[in-house]
């Protein structure tokens with residue numbers, strides 16, 4: 001696997017902003033999110049990219065916990081947000 005790291009990201013006035021770290025895991029980057037609506041971006045071969053399926057699952061697990069992840073995965077690939085109650 002290519003060298004991959006992650007950073008906590010958010011947008012401000014249309015600009016992609018993020019922490020200055022090179023997190024080894026998605027969960028570590030999630031812990032670094034400091035703004036509402038924050039997200040995690042992967043960097044592979046020095047190019048930012050969206051999270052792949054397993055990385056997205058790890059992100060959802062860190063944000064919502066296992067029960068909501070199972071609901072989200074069951075609904076996938078439909079673009080239906082998880083039920084929050």
Ligand SMILES: [Zn+2]
Pocket residue numbers: 007008019020021022023029032
């Ligand atoms: Zn960070």
